[in-house]
Each structure stands twice: as C-alpha cells, then as structure tokens.
Amino acid sequence: MSRDQRAADRAQQAFREQFGTAAEGVWAAPGRVNVIGEHTDYNGGFVLPIALAHTTRAAVARRDDGRLAVASRQGDGGVVELDLADLAPGRPDGWAGYPAGVVAGMRDRLPGGASVLVDSDVPVGAGLSSSAALTCSVALALRDLVAPELGAPDLVELARRAENDFVGAPTGILDQSASVLCTAGHALFLDTRDRSSEQVPLDLAGAGLALLVVDSGVTHEHAGGGYGDRRRECEEAARRLGVDFLREVEDVGRLGVLADGTAEGDVLLRRARHIVTEDARVLQVVAALRSDADPRRIGPVLTAGHESLRDDFEISVPLLDAIVESAVAAGAHGARMVGGGFGGSAIALVEADAVDAVTAAVAARFEREGSPAPRTFVTVPSAGARRLA
Numbered sequence: 001m002s003r004d005q006r007a008a009d010r011a012q013q014a015f016r017e018q019f020g021t022a023a024e025g026v027w028a029a030p031g032r033v034n035v036i037g038e039h040t041d042y043n044g045g046f047v048l049p050i051a052l053a054h055t056t057r058a059a060v061a062r063r064d065d066g067r068l069a070v071a072s073r074q075g076d077g078g079v080v081e082l083d084l085a086d087l088a089p090g091r092p093d094g095w096a097g098y099p100a101g102v103v104a105g106m107r108d109r110l111p112g113g114a115s116v117l118v119d120s121d122v123p124v125g126a127g128l129s130s131s132a133a134l135t136c137s138v139a140l141a142l143r144d145l146v147a148p149e150l151g152a153p154d155l156v157e158l159a160r161r162a163e164n165d166f167v168g169a170p171t172g173i174l175d176q177s178a179s180v181l182c183t184a185g186h187a188l189f190l191d192t193r194d195r196s197s198e199q200v201p202l203d204l205a206g207a208g209l210a211l212l213v214v215d216s217g218v219t220h221e222h223a224g225g226g227y228g229d230r231r232r233e234c235e236e237a238a239r240r241l242g243v244d245f246l247r248e249v250e251d252v253g254r255l256g257v258l259a260d261g262t263a264e265g266d267v268l269l270r271r272a273r274h275i276v277t278e279d280a281r282v283l284q285v286v287a288a289l290r291s292d293a294d295p296r297r298i299g300p301v302l303t304a305g306h307e308s309l310r311d312d313f314e315i316s317v318p319l320l321d322a323i324v325e326s327a328v329a330a331g332a333h334g335a336r337m338v339g340g341g342f343g344g345s346a347i348a349l350v351e352a353d354a355v356d357a358v359t360a361a362v363a364a365r366f367e368r369e370g371s372p373a374p375r376t377f378v379t380v381p382s383a384g385a386r387r388l389a
C-alpha cells in the first residue's frame with residue numbers, strides 16, 4: 001500500500017471515530033521548503049519552492065445543520081464546533097481558525113456546513129508551512145465537493161485569505177502557491193508579481209544528491225513581530241526608492257540613495273539589498289537548473305543566500321547559523337536557513353552518500369551548543385495538493 005493510501009485510510013478511520021459517519025473523501029496538501037527566494041514573495045519577487053513528501057490530510061463530509069466541526073489528530077483531541085453564521089476573523093481562534101477561515105471563504109457554497117478531520121505529518125512551526133498544508137488541503141476538499149469551477153489560483157487565494165485575513169498570520173503567497181502548484185520531480189519557479197509559474201525539473205537523486213532538512217527546534221513566531229517588521233522595512237525602502245515593489249530594482253547600485261547617513265537608512269539599505277540580491281539568486285539557480293548544469297553548482301548560491309539573510313536581513317538565529325556552518329564544513333555543497341526566520345529549519349545540499357556524515361556533524365555541533373539533537377530528514381521534490389480518496 002502506498003504512503004498516500006495508508007494516510008487516506010488513517011484519516012478515514014479517524015473521521016469515523018470522531019464523527020460516527022464516513023467522510024466523503026480525503027484530500028492531502030504538502031508542506032514545502034523553499035530552495036531559494038526568501039522574503040521575496042511580498043516584494044513582488046521570485047521564489048523557488050519544492051513540496052515535501054510530508055502532507056496534511058483533510059477528511060471532509062458535508063453536513064445539513066449549518067455548522068462547522070473541526071478536529072485534528074495533532075490537536076488536543078477536542079472538536080471545535082460552531083454555526084457557520086458565527087465564523088469571523090478570530091472566531092474560532094487557535095488552530096481551528098485555519099480550516100474555519102477556508103470554510104468561511106466558501107460559506108455561500110456550503111450552507112449545510114461541514115465536518116473536517118485533520119491529520120498531518122508536516123512538522124508544525126518548523127518553517128515548513130504546516131499552516132498552508134492545512135488550509136490548502138481543506139480548500140481542495142471544498143473545491144471538489146462544492147465548487148468544481150475553482151482553478152488552482154483560486155485555491156491559492158482562498159487559502160491565503162484564510163491565513164492572512166481570518167487567522168491574522170501575515171504570510172506572503174509563497175506557502176500556499178507551493179502547496180497547491182508544486183509537482184513531483186520539479187521545483188516551482190514562481191513570479192509573485194504576476195503569479196506566473198514554471199515547473200523546473202530538479203532530479204536530485206539522479207545526480208547523486210540529497211536535500212537534507214534540519215529542524216532547529218527553535219519555533220518561530222510570525223506574531224513575534226520580526227516578520228512584520230521586515231515587511232514594513234521593505235515597504236519603506238520601496239517607497240523611498242519610488243517603486244511599488246523592491247522586485248523592480250534590478251541593480252544594487254540603485255540602493256545607494258537609501259544610505260542617507262542615518263542608522264535607519266543603513267538598515268533599509270541592507271534589507272533592500274537582501275531582496276534585490278535574493279531575486280538575482282533565484283534567477284541564477286533557475287538558469288542553472290534549466291541548462292541541465294550539475295545541480296551541485298547551486299550549492300554556493302544557497303550559502304550566499306544564508307549569509308544575506310543573516311547579515312543584511314538579520315532574521316537568522318545562532319542555531320540556524322550553526323547548522324549551515326557545520327553542514328558546509330562537513331562537505332555540504334551549500335546550506336541555508338529557510339522560511340520566515342527567527343527559528344525553523346535549514347536545508348543542506350549534500351552528496352547522497354554523505355547524508356549520514358553531515359547529519360552527524362550537525363548533531364555534534366548541537367551537542368556542543370547544549371541543544372537537543374535536531375530532527376532531520378531527507379526530502380525530494382514531491383507532489384502538490386491532491387485528492388487521496
């Protein structure tokens with residue numbers, strides 16, 4: 001039995017135990033790692049994520065009493081239940097706000113309400129986008145059940161609004177796009193300004209490579225303010241440069257005008273420099289992959305991306321730097337922190353036969369730092385959101 005089939009059976013079973021009836025289907029949406037292109041998504045720039053093999057599953061059945069009931073196998077075991085009419089930003093609060101936000105966005109199509117059972121193996125709060133996996137699995141379920149005319153961009157938008165407007169988590173469009181649009185064996189090259197995308201083949205295994213994901217165990221908090229600060233700084237830098245989005249600046253030389261002799265000007269210069277150079281790094285990696293170049297060549301670009309996030313964007317933390325340093329010292333071709341920053345995970349591009357050695361080197365470094373051994377796994381570019389059963 002395939003991994004997907006087993007996951008579907010478990011979700012069906014859990015749904016039956018929770019609600020006493022059968023789900024109408026089971027849908028899955030993956031977490032993601034971004035190969036390169038960090039914090040560019042809200043600057044109209046480029047991103048290059050892959051979907052993880054890890055997914056969140058939503059088992060869903062329509063109801064006829066106008067209520068929404070949601071339960072998660074990763075939650076506290078309780079059911080959150082309320083009238084559709086009572087759904088509003090912040091209500092329900094907590095984790096249930098994510099699926100509820102998607103349902104609220106489709107309320108007029110679903111007058112009878114729905115029961116939703118969630119099960120997931122996407123690490124939560126690790127910068128691997130468990131939140132988008134959750135919203136996108138529910139969005140796809142509702143599309144199939146009540147709104148077949150919706151296209152992939154509509155699903156991305158539905159999931160984004162649930163997260164931004166309903167839960168109040170200020171993410172860009174990267175996470176939801178990756179979860180919906182990624183395909184196995186490819187990275188998704190997405191232009192976040194016009195939302196055009198291209199599937200770029202990325203056969204790491206065929207090249208004898210592996211992408212190692214290391215969860216630092218430091219949980220990030222979007223609400224902690226750092227993410228919002230960076231967004232505001234980027235907006236301010238764009239305003240001073242007279243552009244709508246930093247994406248429009250292609251030459252770092254243009255950023256000099258931000259250095260007005262004040263400390264704030266210096267900060268804005270560095271924030272903008274990260275975005276402008278990061279967009280260039282995405283294009284560099286895409287060009288290399290398109291030209292069938294040895295994927296090892298993208299390693300140093302990843303490490304340069306990390307240095308930019310650490311020094312110019314200032315969103316790394318010591319344990320993420322430690323992962324990158326120890327992985328590269330142990331032979332990784334490149335490594336970088338991924339996700340919003342201030343914690344979460346890092347990736348390392350390594351020879352397939354060096355995964356164990358690099359993992360051991362990172363673990364040894366964590367031990368020296370007095371931190372518990374990090375969770376690690378190897379991933380390949382996997383499929384986007386899909387119906388399992």
Ligand code: ADP
Binds near residue numbers: 072074119123132
């Ligand atoms: P990330 O998306 O990087 O994992 P976020 O803070 O954006 O981190 O989203 C994590 C939140 O998403 C959790 O705190 C929880 O509210 C919700 N969540 C994600 N997956 C699940 C799940 N399987 N069950 C319940 N809640 C979940």
Ligand code: MG
Binds near residue numbers: 129130131132171175
């Ligand atoms: Mg998230």
